[in-house]
Amino acid sequence: MGRKNQTIGLLLLVIVALLAPFFIRDEYFIHLLINAGLFYILFAGLNLLVGYLGKLTLGHTAFLGIGAYAAALLNLKLQAPFVVSLAGSVVISFVLAFLFGLIVLRLRGPYFVIVSLCFAEMLAIVATNWVSLTNGPMGLPGVEPPKFSIPDLFEFYLDTKVRFYYLMIALVIIVTYITHRLVHSVIGRASISLRENENLAESVGVSAFRYGMIVFTVASVFAGVAGCFYAHYVSYLNPEIFGFSYMITMLVMLVTGGKGTIAGPFYGCILFTVLPEALRVAKDYRDPVFGITLIIVAIFLPQGIAGLFGRLWARFKGREVA
Amino acid sequence: MTAEILQQIVNGLIIGATYGLMAVGLTMIFGMMDIINFAHGELYMLGGVFAYYSVSLFSLNYFESMALSVVLVMVVGLIFDQLVLRKLRDEPTLITILVTIGLSIFLQSTVMLFWGPSPQGIPSPFTTKTIQIGAIFLTPFKVFMAAVTVAVIFGLHLMIQKTTLGKTMRAVFQEKEAAAIVGININRVYAINFALGSGLAALAGSLLGSLFVVYPNMGLIAVVKAFLIVIMGGMGNFLGAIFGGLLLGVVESMAAGFISSSYKDLFGLLIVMILLVVRPYGLFGKKI
Numbered sequence: 001m002g003r004k005n006q007t008i009g010l011l012l013l014v015i016v017a018l019l020a021p022f023f024i025r026d027e028y029f030i031h032l033l034i035n036a037g038l039f040y041i042l043f044a045g046l047n048l049l050v051g052y053l054g055k056l057t058l059g060h061t062a063f064l065g066i067g068a069y070a071a072a073l074l075n076l077k078l079q080a081p082f083v084v085s086l087a088g089s090v091v092i093s094f095v096l097a098f099l100f101g102l103i104v105l106r107l108r109g110p111y112f113v114i115v116s117l118c119f120a121e122m123l124a125i126v127a128t129n130w131v132s133l134t135n136g137p138m139g140l141p142g143v144e145p146p147k148f149s150i151p152d153l154f155e156f157y158l159d160t161k162v163r164f165y166y167l168m169i170a171l172v173i174i175v176t177y178i179t180h181r182l183v184h185s186v187i188g189r190a191s192i193s194l195r196e197n198e199n200l201a202e203s204v205g206v207s208a209f210r211y212g213m214i215v216f217t218v219a220s221v222f223a224g225v226a227g228c229f230y231a232h233y234v235s236y237l238n239p240e241i242f243g244f245s246y247m248i249t250m251l252v253m254l255v256t257g258g259k260g261t262i263a264g265p266f267y268g269c270i271l272f273t274v275l276p277e278a279l280r281v282a283k284d285y286r287d288p289v290f291g292i293t294l295i296i297v298a299i300f301l302p303q304g305i306a307g308l309f310g311r312l313w314a315r316f317k318g319r320e321v322a
Numbered sequence: 323m324t325a326e327i328l329q330q331i332v333n334g335l336i337i338g339a340t341y342g343l344m345a346v347g348l349t350m351i352f353g354m355m356d357i358i359n360f361a362h363g364e365l366y367m368l369g370g371v372f373a374y375y376s377v378s379l380f381s382l383n384y385f386e387s388m389a390l391s392v393v394l395v396m397v398v399g400l401i402f403d404q405l406v407l408r409k410l411r412d413e414p415t416l417i418t419i420l421v422t423i424g425l426s427i428f429l430q431s432t433v434m435l436f437w438g439p440s441p442q443g444i445p446s447p448f449t450t451k452t453i454q455i456g457a458i459f460l461t462p463f464k465v466f467m468a469a470v471t472v473a474v475i476f477g478l479h480l481m482i483q484k485t486t487l488g489k490t491m492r493a494v495f496q497e498k499e500a501a502a503i504v505g506i507n508i509n510r511v512y513a514i515n516f517a518l519g520s521g522l523a524a525l526a527g528s529l530l531g532s533l534f535v536v537y538p539n540m541g542l543i544a545v546v547k548a549f550l551i552v553i554m555g556g557m558g559n560f561l562g563a564i565f566g567g568l569l570l571g572v573v574e575s576m577a578a579g580f581i582s583s584s585y586k587d588l589f590g591l592l593i594v595m596i597l598l599v600v601r602p603y604g605l606f607g608k609k610i
Contacts, residue, residue, distance in 0.1 A: 056416055103599055109415060110358045110557060114549040115598060121546055122591045129584045244542055248427055255420055284435055291428025295406060298420040 017169055021162045030161045034233065036273040037168035038226050043254050043265030044179050045222030050251075051260030052188060053215045054195025058247055059116030062100075062123050063093045063220040065242040067227025069127065069134065072143045072237045082146035086228050093224025097217045105212040108198070117244070124242035139238030143231045164233060171229065175222060180262060187214055195260075252294045258306025267305045325457040330579040331572055336464050337533075338571015339471040340526045344544065345551035345563035346475070347522030353558025354495045354515050356415060357407065360422040362548060363541025364429040365520045368395050369527025370536035371433055374444045384446050384532075392524045399520025403513050411512075426541065434538040441535035444528065467529050474525065475564060478518075482560075491515060495558075523548075543587065550594045 021030060046060050067089040074080040074088045104115050127134045134140065146167065182188055190211040193201040198208055231237050240246075257268025301308060344366055351359045372394045376387030402425060410418055448463040482488035493501040494511045502508050527536075527544075551570055555562020570590050578586040 050416075054416070056419060103595060107598060110352070111553060111598070113358060113419065114546075114553060115595070117546060118550065118591045118594060121543075122588060122595075125585065125588045125591075129582075248423060251420070251423065252427075287431030287434070288428050291424045291426070291431065294424030294427065295421050298417050298424065299406070299409060302417060 014169075014173070018166075021165060027161055030165050032273045034161065034165055034168050036269040037165075037172050038230055038233070039250070039253070039273075040172055040265055040269040041175050041222050041226040041229075042250060043257070043268045044175050045219030045226075046250060046254050047259055047261075047265045048179065048182065048191070048215050048222075049219045050254065051264065052183060052191040052195065053212060054191075055212065055216075056113050057116040057219075058113055058244070058251075059118075059120040060219070060223055060250065061242050061244075061247045062116075062120040063097060063223035064227040064230070064246070065120075065123055065127065065239075066096055067093050067224030068231040068237050068241055069140075069227075070224070071228035072140045072231040073133070075143050075232070076140060082144075082148065082232065085232070086225070089224045089228035090221055093227070094217055094221050097220030097224075098213070101213050101216045105209050105216060117247075120242050120244070120247065124239050127239035127242060134239070137239060139236060141236045143235045143237065145235065146232050168229070171225070175225075176262075178218070182215075182218065183262060187211060191215055249290070252290055254304075256293065256297050256301075256304050258304030258308075261303070261306040261310075263309075264304055264306045271305075326579070327576075329458050330575045332458050332460070333464075334572035334575030335568055336460075336468050336571070337530075337575065338568040339468060339475075339564075340529050340567075341547055341551055341571055342564040342567025343471055343474065343522050343529075344526040344548045345555070345567050346478070346560060347519035347526075348545075348548045349552045349555065349558055349560060349563040350515055350522075351519040352552065353560075354491070354498075355407070355512055357418045357422065358415060359519070360419060360545065361402070361425040361429060362422075362519070362523050363543075363545030364426045364433075365395050365399060365523040365541075366527035366544050366548075367433065367536070367538065367541040368398060368429065369524025370444065370531030370540065371437065371527075371538075372524070373528035373531060374442055374536050377445055384444075387444075388525070388528045391528050392521045395524030395527075396517040396521040400513055400517045403516040407512075407516065408509065411509075426545075430538055430541060437538050439538065441537035443535045444532040446532045463533065467533065470525070470529065474522070478522075487514070547587075547590060550590050553594055554597060 017033075020033065024030070042060065042064060045063075046057070049055050049057050049060070070089045070092040071085040074085040075082075080088065100119060104112055104119075107115060128137055130136070145164070190201070190206045193206055194208050194211060202208055227241070230241070253268040253271055254264065256271055257266070258264030297304065303310070344362070347365075348359060348362050351357050351362070369391050372391035373387050376382045376390050377384060380387070382390060406421060406425070407418065410421065446463055448461065448466060450461055450463075452459040452461055453465070454460075482491060490501070490506050490511055491514070493504075493506060494508060494515075498508055501511075527540075530544075531540075547570060551566035552563055553566075554569065555564075555566035570593075573589055573593060574586050577583075577589040581589075
């Protein structure tokens with residue numbers, strides 16, 4: 001696909017997304033789109049880590065939860081406005097990602113995978129048992145919808161689904177822009193070289209620790225921001241947000257969408273919202289189907305749907321030229 | 323006080339030995355096949371589930387059902403290895419991790435369909451009356467558990483050191499290309515290895531499932547613990563896995579007894595974190 005085509009395609013997509021609420025009055029559909037947006041932000045970070053840097057994390061939900069709890073606690077305990085709780089989520093997920101990164105980014109391969117999972121489990125245990133702060137398994141209800149205000153001058157509540165949807169679109173555009181710039185910068189190229197051959201990359205001076213840290217903190221802050229939006233949107237939060245089942249679903253969808261491609265997370269989040277609806281018919285069999293899907297995709301389509309589309313496109317173009 | 327500490331240590335050692343069984347299975351699969359088997363927790367869960375059904379549905383006695391469940395899980399492991407993992411022998415670890423995660427979701431949710439979410443205990447023929455040895459109190463079942471784990475670990479050790487199969491396994495473990503050159507059927511050794519590892523998980527599952535309860539989600543925390551142990555002991559290190567299992571068992575038991583039982587799982591995780599700051603390749607691990 002040419003660069004020009006790509007830009008036109010993206011612009012069309014943005015226009016369609018902006019106009020969607022005018023044509024579809026169904027609240028539930030807007031809700032699904034907002035969910036898709038949230039997952040897109042999560043996937044974008046996960047994709048940087050798993051797809052580009054080649055570090056399989058099973059602790060991405062840790063930062064989703066950290067962001068969500070930070071925002072919810074700031075909002076509930078200190079009555080902080082949305083801008084402050086968002087900033088709080090960003091700062092706290094950044095600081096924790098940095099500290100945790102100091103430990104795990106020195107680990108390779110399987111050690112990294114497992115310790116990242118342990119980190120999420122640790123936070124889940126703390127969130128469940130530190131009842132005085134987090135209200136334990138009962139969770140935190142009543143997080144306010146986002147509000148932008150300057151006292152006595154201006155007040156704007158994002159309390160309807162459609163308003164929140166537009167906030168989501170803005171965020172999705174920002175995240176896509178950052179990801180795009182990152183992937184096409186020296187950081188992206190360094191990451192890919194580390195993924196392909198860490199020893200070789202290090203031997204020519206690409207620091208695995210340094211680039212790992214940059215990608216890891218960016219991915220974690222994305223997850224933290226997604227958590228903040230989640231808390232303000234759903235307005236209720238409990239320790240299940242750290243759960244391994246979320247992580248697994250995220251991974252299934254990212255791999256199916258196509259890891260290591262810019263479009264992968266996009267397909268992933270569309271799947272994430274469409275597939276559970278489609279599989280609702282097969283209600284009880286949904287999770288077994290998920291499991292089998294993951295096995296089949298991992299074996300036969302390692303680049304996921306994005307890779308499949310890429311191959312089909314290449315074949316189509318080849319025929320056109322001939 | 324000393325008696326109480328001793329009691330907690332013994333309790334911890336007995337539970338830790340079963341953790342060790344599971345971790346040995348995991349470390350065998352990793353060490354030889356370079357596979358991080360995320361479905362290990364589900365194989366452990368299946369061990370408990372099959373044992374429960376053999377007792378309640380087929381009304382086998384406790385020992386028969388335990389043996390049957392171990393054999394059945396070994397068959398499950400064998401089928402998975404030959405059907406799926408065999409195609410992925412030269413693929414990077416990332417692919418095999420995803421595939422075993424897929425198996426783990428599949429097994430867990432399928433068992434959930436039959437079993438339902440409620441936990442069940444496996445009825446065992448042992449009395450709950452405690453026996454006193456010195457200052458320590460034990461139930462007969464815990465003595466049985468300790469005896470089984472020690473016997474199995476010792477038997478496994480003998481098999482690996484003394485039999486021809488053990489020798490071929492060690493050869494493949496050390497250098498698979500060279501082993502293939504001298505005519506060892508690598509695929510067969512891999513399959514046996516995976517089945518053995520699965521069997522160890524199943525044995526741990528049926529033992530701990532009788533001490534505690536069996537439920538479809540029990541695999542997750544178990545696999546996390548097994549991984550912690552394997553990390554502590556160094557990946558692929560047999561002795562390290564046993565030692566790590568005992569250590570984690572004692573730490574948990576002490577933490578539950580003297581600090582707080584709701585935070586007991588946190589301590590194992592914390593210890594591993596701290597350990598990895600000091601030694602990024604585990605206690606006995608080599609640099610990879």
